[in-house]
Amino acid sequence: MKKYVIFKDDDVGKDIDNLKKFLQLILNCNSKAAIGLIGKYLKNQELINYINSLDQDKIEIFCHGYSHGYLPFIFRKIWKKNRIIHVEFDRDSKSHNLSLKKYRIAESKYLKKKAICFGPPGNIWNDNVINPLIENDFKIMFSWRKAKQDLFTIPLSDNLKQSSIDDFINDYNKKKDRRIYTLQFHHANLNDKQFDLINDVIDFLKDKEKRIFILPSELLELSKNDKEIFKLISPIN
Numbered sequence: 574m575k576k577y578v579i580f581k582d583d584d585v586g587k588d589i590d591n592l593k594k595f596l597q598l599i600l601n602c603n604s605k606a607a608i609g610l611i612g613k614y615l616k617n618q619e620l621i622n623y624i625n626s627l628d629q630d631k632i633e634i635f636c637h638g639y640s641h642g643y644l645p646f647i648f649r650k651i652w653k654k655n656r657i658i659h660v661e662f663d664r665d666s667k668s669h670n671l672s673l674k675k676y677r678i679a680e681s682k683y684l685k686k687k688a689i690c691f692g693p694p695g696n697i698w699n700d701n702v703i704n705p706l707i708e709n710d711f712k713i714m715f716s717w718r719k720a721k722q723d724l725f726t727i728p729l730s731d732n733l734k735q736s737s738i739d740d741f742i743n744d745y746n747k748k749k750d751r752r753i754y755t756l757q758f759h760h761a762n763l764n765d766k767q768f769d770l771i772n773d774v775i776d777f778l779k780d781k782e783k784r785i786f787i788l789p790s791e792l793l794e795l796s797k798n799d800k801e802i803f804k805l806i807s808p809i810n
């Protein structure tokens with residue numbers, strides 16, 4: 574049975590140099606990645622040109638919100654009660670719809686391709702986001718839990734937090750039986766050691782684990798013919 578790996582990188586718009594370094598590494602290793610764009614950054618011409626220059630068969634853009642509006646955990650905890658600043662997709666349907674519409678407007682103005690995948694900032698979302706996502710033509714999202722209605726989800730597995738391949742393999746082994754292994758990155762936060770580690774991680778996943786790199790839209794296609802994959806990503810109704 575074929576096993577897959579998805580690389581998910583967040584916060585596109587922040588630290589373009591690190592983004593370029595990260596994607597060059599991915600492409601040099603002949604692998605693939607889904608990258609989450611924050612809509613508000615589509616004012617930066619360097620970023621726009623760079624995104625449009627990418628081979629979309631290898632690098633797929635997904636929507637990572639418009640404003641992001643995500644608070645570090647400690648602040649969320651402190652401000653949870655009065656909600657001074659909201660997390661972008663933990664609000665009501667109307668606000669979610671507005672965010673997604675703003676993203677679509679910026680996207681259609683500046684980018685060549687329309688995203689079908691969504692990854693909420695901080696991976697935080699509530700059920701009010703489902704209808705707006707469907708209305709705005711999103712088909713699949715990254716998530717720790719399944720969605721309802723017509724929205725497919727890509728299960729998350731881990732974040733690249735390790736600095737050595739041994740530590741990575743240790744953590745990976747706890748989840749090695751999963752058919753879809755989704756590894757999250759934040760290119761803006763990667764240190765030199767981790768940039769070096771990515772090569773080893775890719776080699777390990779490809780050569781030792783025989784995983785196939787896949788993109789969100791490819792996974793959705795695959796689910797039409799693979800019943801087990803369909804069960805893993807299909808909505809609960």
Ligand SMILES: [Zn+2]
Nearest residue numbers: 583584694695
């Ligand atoms: Zn983010």
